[in-house]
Amino acid sequence: MWRLPGWRRPRFQPARRLALPFTLGTTLLLLAVPALLLRQRPRPQAFGLEKLMASVSLLQSFRATPERPVPELWRQRLGEVLAARLWRAQTRAWWQFWDGIAPGQPFLALSSRGIALSSLQSLPVPPLRVGDLLILPPDPLSRQLLSDRLRVQVRPSPGLRQRCLPRLERDQAVFWRPTALGEMLGPLAPFLQDVQEGCLSLGLRPDGLTWTGEAASVEGMLLEAPAAGDNPATVPPLKPSIEAPLLLVEGTSLERLLAGLLARELIRQPLAERWGFGKAQLA
Known part of the structure; x- marks a missing residue:
């Protein structure tokens, strides 16, 4: 067989094996760092709800039920045509809340996913964008007052409010603060010092309704x-x-x-x- 001058058959060298501890440690590091960053940077919707919980007096969440009639609050804030269209297309929870400033006038909050902002340009009161939420106020003054309050930086709360976020995102739930309890109970509010702030989820069972959650007293109320x-x-x-x-x-x-x-x-x-x-x- 003819060969080139000086040609030698290459020697087979087996591939070097990486040390198992080094490979496993690198994999865990690549998985842990993104997870830690995601944990420190909350989801836009959770960030919006956390901002609202620090500013409002009462916040209620509702599951998406497009088969039911359009609520009156939707028709008031969005108009008949737009409310009907968005209600039929809803797939996520929605919220209503009171800020304690405009008595009896609730705000409507919707997830901004799937909603074209151009469809809201004709509304008499422009919506507020808070994280992944669209806030529809009852009037221009309430919008301005709420906007001013939401500008305050909110630190993540590791306590009751943080545990309440999953309930407000997926369940039919309610979160209240002392101002809401005082408005609802009036002179009876001091009797319930231990439940000045709380969060409850509503459950439907064949034998009736169930409420699960937690409540706490507020420092300085007693x-x-x-x-x-x-x-x-x-x-x-x-x-x-x-x-x-x-x-x-x-x-x-x-x-x-x-x-x-x-x-x-x-x-x-x-x-x-x-x-x-x-x-x-x-x-």
């Missing part, structure tokens, strides 16, 4: 006991009468109710001055 003054009471204390009690409450778990009731100075002062209740009894 009032401190008033300091004893130097002047003695003008009315001599009266001993509580067992035959004619001032207030009779029976139950197995009354701590939350009494904590809110006794936190009000309007209740504490007559009990101390008129009925002789001491600090230990009012604690």
Whole structure:
């Protein structure tokens, strides 16, 4: 067989194997870094909801139900024709909320995915863009006030609000703050000091409705006991009468109710001055 001068058969060299720990570590690093970056940078929709939760008093979420009639709120904010078209095409949750500024006037919030912004140009009040949400206010003044409040930087909350985000994104849920509780309950709001802020999901079962979620008190809502003054009471204390009690409450778990009731100075002062209740009894 004819060969070129100086030609040699190349020697076969087996491929070098990479160290398994190095390969595994590199793979984990390539997977962990993007996941960490995505965790630090929340989804646009979650960012929009988190901004709203820090600014509004009551926020409700609803699942997409295009087979049902168009809600009145949609018709008011979008008009009959546009509301009907967007309602039939919806595939994501939508929200309504109150900001505590315009009494009785809810805002409408929609996911901006699949909605052409050009179709909203004819609306009398332009929508606000917050993350991946389109906010439809009731009037120009409410739009301006909400826009000013949303400009405040919101730090991610690791507590109740952060855990509430998945409920508001996928369930029929409600989130409230102390301002909403005060508007709904009025004078009864102090009785519910432990549920000043909360988040609940609504579930439908054959035997009825179920609510699941959590609530918490807000720091600073409970009032401190008033300091004893130097002047003695003008009315001599009266001993509580067992035959004619001032207030009779029976139950197995009354701590939350009494904590809110006794936190009000309007209740504490007559009990101390008129009925002789001491600090230990009012604690």
